[in-house]
Amino acid sequence: xxxxxxxxxxxxxxxxxxxxxxxxxxxxxxxxxxxxxxxxxxxxxxxxxxxxxxxxxxxxxxxxxxxxxxxxxxxxxxxxxxxxxxxxxxxxxxxxxxxxxxxxxxxxxxxxxxxxxxxxxxxxxxxxxxxxxxxxxxxxxxxxxxxxxxxxxxxxxxxxxxxxxxxxxxxxxxxxxxxxxxxxxxxxxxxxxxxxxxxxxxxxxxxxxxxxxxxxxxxxxxxxxxxxxxxxxxxxxxxxxxxxxxxxxxxxxxxxxxxxxxxxxxxxxxxxxxxxxxxxxxxxxxxxxxxxxxxxxxxxxxxxxxxxxxxxxxxxxxxxxxxxxxxxxxxxxxxxxxxxxxxxxxxxxxxxxxxxxxxxxxxxxxxxxxxxxxxxxxxxxxxxxxxxxxxxxxxxxxxxxxxxxxxxxxxxxxxxxxxxxxxxxxxxxxxxxxxxxxxxxxxxxxxxxxxxxxxxxxxxxxxxxxxxxxxxxxxxxxxxxxxxxxxxxxxxxxxxxxxxxxxxxxxxxxxxxxxxxxxxxxxxxxxxxxxxxxxxxxxxxxxxxxxxxxxxxxxxxxxxxxxxxxxxxxxxxxxxxxxxxxxxxxxxxxxxxxxxxxxxxxxxxxxxxxxxxxxxxxxxxxxxxxxxxxxxxxxxxxxxxxxxxxxxxxxxxxxxxxxxxxxxxxxxxxxxxxxxxxxxxxxxxxxxxxxxxxxxxxxxxxxxxxxxxxxxxxxxxxxxxx
RNA sequence: GGGCGAUUAGCUCAGUUGGUAGAGCAACUCUUUUACACAGAGAAGGUCACAGGUUCGAGUCCUGUAUCGCCCACCA
Numbered sequence: 193x194x195x196x197x198x199x200x201x202x203x204x205x206x207x208x209x210x211x212x213x214x215x216x217x218x219x220x221x222x223x224x225x226x227x228x229x230x231x232x233x234x235x236x237x238x239x240x241x242x243x244x245x246x247x248x249x250x251x252x253x254x255x256x257x258x259x260x261x262x263x264x265x266x267x268x269x270x271x272x273x274x275x276x277x278x279x280x281x282x283x284x285x286x287x288x289x290x291x292x293x294x295x296x297x298x299x300x301x302x303x304x305x306x307x308x309x310x311x312x313x314x315x316x317x318x319x320x321x322x323x324x325x326x327x328x329x330x331x332x333x334x335x336x337x338x339x340x341x342x343x344x345x346x347x348x349x350x351x352x353x354x355x356x357x358x359x360x361x362x363x364x365x366x367x368x369x370x371x372x373x374x375x376x377x378x379x380x381x382x383x384x385x386x387x388x389x390x391x392x393x394x395x396x397x398x399x400x401x402x403x404x405x406x407x408x409x410x411x412x413x414x415x416x417x418x419x420x421x422x423x424x425x426x427x428x429x430x431x432x433x434x435x436x437x438x439x440x441x442x443x444x445x446x447x448x449x450x451x452x453x454x455x456x457x458x459x460x461x462x463x464x465x466x467x468x469x470x471x472x473x474x475x476x477x478x479x480x481x482x483x484x485x486x487x488x489x490x491x492x493x494x495x496x497x498x499x500x501x502x503x504x505x506x507x508x509x510x511x512x513x514x515x516x517x518x519x520x521x522x523x524x525x526x527x528x529x530x531x532x533x534x535x536x537x538x539x540x541x542x543x544x545x546x547x548x549x550x551x552x553x554x555x556x557x558x559x560x561x562x563x564x565x566x567x568x569x570x571x572x573x574x575x576x577x578x579x580x581x582x583x584x585x586x587x588x589x590x591x592x593x594x595x596x597x598x599x600x601x602x603x604x605x606x607x608x609x610x611x612x613x614x615x616x617x618x619x620x621x622x623x624x625x626x627x628x629x630x631x632x633x634x635x636x637x638x639x640x641x642x643x644x645x646x647x648x649x650x651x652x653x654x655x656x657x658x659x660x661x662x663x664x665x666x667x668x669x670x671x672x673x674x675x676x677x678x679x680x681x682x683x684x685x686x687x688x689x690x691x692x693x694x695x696x697x698x699x700x701x702x703x704x705x706x707x708x709x710x711x712x713x714x715x716x717x718x719x720x721x722x723x724x725x726x727x728x729x730x731x732x733x734x735x736x737x738x739x740x741x742x743x744x745x746x747x748x749x750x751x752x753x754x755x756x757x758x759x760x761x762x763x764x765x766x767x768x769x770x771x772x773x774x775x776x777x778x779x780x781x782x783x784x785x786x787x788x789x790x791x792x793x794x795x796x797x798x799x800x801x802x803x804x805x806x807x808x809x810x811x812x813x814x815x816x817x818x819x820x821x822x823x824x825x826x827x828x829x830x831x832x833x834x835x836x837x838x839x840x841x842x843x844x845x846x847x848x849x850x851x852x853x854x855x856x857x858x859x860x861x862x863x864x865x866x867x868x869x870x871x872x873x874x875x876x877x878x879x880x881x882x883x884x885x886x887x888x889x890x891x892x893x894x895x896x897x898x899x900x901x902x903x904x905x906x907x908x909x910x911x912x913x914x
Numbered sequence: 915g916g917g918c919g920a921u922u923a924g925c926u927c928a929g930u931u932g933g934u935a936g937a938g939c940a941a942c943u944c945u946u947u948u949a950c951a952c953a954g955a956g957a958a959g960g961u962c963a964c965a966g967g968u969u970c971g972a973g974u975c976c977u978g979u980a981u982c983g984c985c986c987a988c989c990a
Contacts, residue, residue: 200952388988395990407990420990457989465990474990534988590918594985597917601986681985711984749927749938754919755984757926765939768952779949819930827928827937839954846949 197781197889201774203738207881211328214884219906220335222270226906233269234670235261236654237334238678238686239276239342243284243319246326248712248746248758249679251730254330255743256709257677259822261333262877264674266909272670274657275327275334277320279343281614281646282381288312288613305612312613326731331739331880333905338666340657342649343615350656351615351649352630354697359628361561363571363696369552369606370476372536375494376543380552380610386545388534395531396516397462399524401439401448403428406461408531409468410515411508414442414500415487416466420478423452425463442519443501451482471547490546508546553608553617553642557692564699574695575599575688584691587707587820588753591680598684607645614643651689654702673703675820680708680753707820710755712746728758737767740879744769747878748830750823769830770882773875776838777886780868783849784861793859802841806867807912809836813874814909822877829874837867870910880905 196202218224222232235257240250257273265271288311289300300308320341327334340347358364371380393408403419419437421428431437433452438445448466455478456465469479469486479486491497496511498504503511519525536545557572569577576599578584579592586592608617617640620627627633649656654673658666672694676687687706694702733742745763750756795803809832816825841864848860869890876883887904 197949200950405990409990460989467990472990474988594918598986684986751928754927759926761939762926764952768950771952772950775950775953777949782949821930824928824930831937838950842949843954 197774197778201738201771201882201885203740203770203881204735206885207329207331207734207739210881210884211331213903214333214905215328215336217903217905219265219903220273220333221337222272222335225265225270227268229268229270231269232272232669233261233264234272234274234673235675235677236274236657236673237276237332238676238682239278239340239653240323240327241280241283242277242316242323242341243280243287244323246323246330246730248728248730251330251742252709252712252746252750252756253677253679254327254332255746256707256822258330258332258743258880259747259877260675260677260817260820262880262905263817263909265333265905266873266876266907268908270669272338273332273334274338274340275324275332275336276340276342276653276657277323278650279316279341279613279646281643282609282611284312284316285611285613288315291315300612308612329731329734329739331743333880338657342646342653346659347649347656348615349630350652350660351644352618353661354652354693355615355618355644355648356628356630357697358555361696363556363559363561364553364607365556366551366553368549369554370470370473370547371550371552371606372538372545373492373548373550374538374541374543375492375546377538377541378492378610380550380608381538381545386536387539389537391533391535393531393533393535395461395529396519397526397528398519399526400441400464400466401437403464404462404526405464405466407466408533409471409512410519411496411500411503411511412468412471412489413466414496414503415470415489416441416468417446417448418451418467418479418482418484419448419464420451420453420456420467421464422454422456422458424454425456425458427463440522440524442515442522442524451478451484453478453481470549473547476547476549486549488549490548492548494544494546550610552606553619553640553644555605555607557602557604561696563695571692571696572599572602575602575691578691578695578701583701584703585705587705591683591706591708591753595683595688599688602688605645607648608640608642609645610642612641612643614646615649616640617642617644647685647689650686651693652697654690654694655698660697671698672701675705675707676703677707677709679711681711683708705820708753710750710753713755713757728760733760733763737763738770738881740770740882741766744826744830744878747823748826752820752823769834770879772834772838773871773879773882774886776833776842776871777868777889779842780864781889783845784865788858788861789865791858793862794855795859795863796856798844799859799863802863802867805836806832806870810870810874810910810912817877826878829871829878833871833875837871841867872904873907873910876904876907 214220237257238253240246261271261273288308292298292303292311303311355364372386374381395406395408396410397404397406398410400419405419407413421431423433431450433450435450437448437450439448456463467475467478468489469475469484470488471490476486478484487499489497489499490508494508496503496506496508500511503515506514516525537543538545555571558570560568560570563569563574576596579595579599586595618628618630619640620629620633620637621640622637627637632639652660655667655671658664658671660667676690678686690702694700730742741763745766746758748766809828812828813825816822816828845860845864848856851857872883872887884904
């Protein structure tokens with residue numbers, strides 16, 4: 193027996209070497225897998241941020257996917273798991289800008305676009321290996337020969353192609369729209385980068401002709417000409433829709449126009465409001481509805497425009513008090529109340545968001561187009577029907593409800609972003625002319641300065657990673673993918689967009705099943721965050737307890753779609769399990785001989801019952817895994833190995849092995865060996881390192897014949913033992 | 915405000931066609947017997963949030979209440 197079994201299992205001495213063996217074997221690439229494999233199984237990895245490091249959330253994702261992929265590979269599927277990294281455009285650019293500001297005191301405008309992009313690429317070069325090395329440390333059996341990066345040449349070209357195709361189909365258009373403008377960062381930001389801060393402000397009640405209007409933002413009110421109330425509000429029954437009213441306002445007399453709209457809340461304030469379409473989302477929609485003019489009051493730096501008269505050029509925060517003073521002097525302030533509300537601020541700069549109207553690019557989700565199968569549909573209908581038909585299924589049913597609710601209410605998607613790092617919009621302008629193409633049409637043409645929302649390219653990910661728009665073998669074999677696995681928090685951003693993009697460009701679903709895992713929280717159920725300092729680094733934990741322990745600790749008790757908790761104690765517990773397996777192997781190796789495996793035996797009743805119990809476990813574990821309930825399968829195999837195999841079968845066998853019945857001894861040895869082999873196979877997807885290490889000892893050092901030869905990684909998943 | 919969940923042992927959670935309540939940690943008792951003390955044996959611990967209903971039978975299905983959580987939209 194190998195001397196290494198005389199001491200406890202030592203992960204740090206084995207893991208890196210084992211991973212190297214797997215990688216050198218080439219079996220991560222399905223093209224190299226041995227045997228006849230008629231069916232394929234493919235997953236794309238949700239690409240982690242290229243500049244990031246592994247956290248427990250991504251560790252959980254890698255563990256789940258690797259477990260499924262290893263299981264399918266052992267079952268005989270031609271199994272492909274595609275690795276990749278994401279440019280995380282906004283986050284990465286912000287990070288590099290911050291570094292440059294700190295080191296050189298320069299802004300991106302000082303550097304210029306080409307120089308900033310060069311710096312970003314250089315930064316990514318220095319950071320990208322960190323995350324890739326950490327994925328390897330996890331034991332992830334990813335096919336590195338197919339590695340993709342969202343901004344590499346192949347993917348960039350595919351994104352351009354996709355944009356142009358959708359433009360040609362009439363689904364991409366340019367239009368005005370309110371955006372979240374961050375005056376401090378001089379950029380538009382997406383809804384999910386907004387942080388709402390509770391703030392104590394004043395609610396001003398102002399006399400607006402015969403009405404009293406409540407506002408927390410008097411500085412936006414200069415251009416307000418429309419006064420809106422509910423049509424059923426009896427207090428204002430005397431005023432007719434579109435009635436004109438002369439009244440005195442901040443900078444003199446104006447003509448106001450009454451609008452009756454049922455969207456007004458009669459209960460709030462006085463039930464009357466004026467609207468500022470340029471700087472308020474809801475007001476913008478009202479203005480669109482009634483085709484009202486829109487006027488800009490605040491400029492891109494947060495200062496008042498000439499429409500504010502004497503206040504022009506002032507910052508809004510400074511102007512507010514002065515405007516109120518003036519209104520008060522004119523007797524237009526009715527009263528002032530304290531008011532607590534949520535204010536939108538930019539996550540990165542901390543600046544107050546100022547809604548502004550800008551020209552943006554959109555995807556139209558309600559316009560008809562001709563689908564690949566010749567039928568007419570809209571993106572929104574296609575996205576809804578795909579799920580209602582069952583072409584895509586959610587492993588956890590409640591997410592289907594969420595998805596459908598979201599998809600049915602889908603609005604046009606704003607895909608342009610005012611940053612520099614990303615897939616630049618392939619549109620060129622010269623005067624009033626516009627051309628949609630990748631390369632410059634010639635002299636005097638200037639490219640649109642915006643880049644695409646990162647979710648645009650992400651939506652294409654399942655097929656750009658397989659070589660699209662070329663009609664590659666990979667695309668034919670591996671698309672649609674079998675499964676997407678991610679956190680449920682990106683359902684609307686990513687999962688839905690993949691269904692949209694794949695449906696439009698390929699006429700197929702991107703994946704057949706959607707598996708959402710929950711958030712990983714700390715031992716007390718709190719979110720993992722930098723400010724709490726409660727992050728548990730999976731790689732650190734692996735150094736202490738072994739990656740196998742980290743992996744199985746993450747997935748034990750983790751029902752799909754439900755948040756789970758992880759703490760160091762749990763990981764420590766599963767380190768003990770790894771050692772348990774180690775010692776089971778040691779015991780079996782001490783008792784089994786080569787001939788025990790090669791020759792037939794007559795089994796006792798007890799031996800037969802033990803094999804029956806093993807078979808029952810194989811069936812249960814296989815059934816759970818087929819339903820992607822890897823947590824239940826893990827529980828079953830864990831319980832079997834420790835409390836049935838080790839505590840009962842193995843303990844009982846001691847009596848036989850110490851006895852004198854040689855025939856029974858040989859049969860028992862065969863039984864122990866058979867159960868060990870089968871257990872290792874069932875455990876391998878979960879704890880690939882320790883099981884592979886034991887496997888290699890069984891085949892090499894002990895000289896025992898392995899039915900499957902070579903590596904456990906490609907051994908056949910256990911069938912019921914006859 | 916709209917939507918979706920959760921509530922089961924001290925803690926974390928399973929419980930898949932309704933059929934005598936389960937696991938892992940933690941705590942308790944005993945045991946150092948060459949696979950493993952990173953262990954074994956044993957005992958303890960629950961009105962399954964609450965109130966109704968359907969049923970021979972409900973943790974499971976239905977209705978309502980309470981508390982907690984998440985997502986979306988945010989009120990001038």
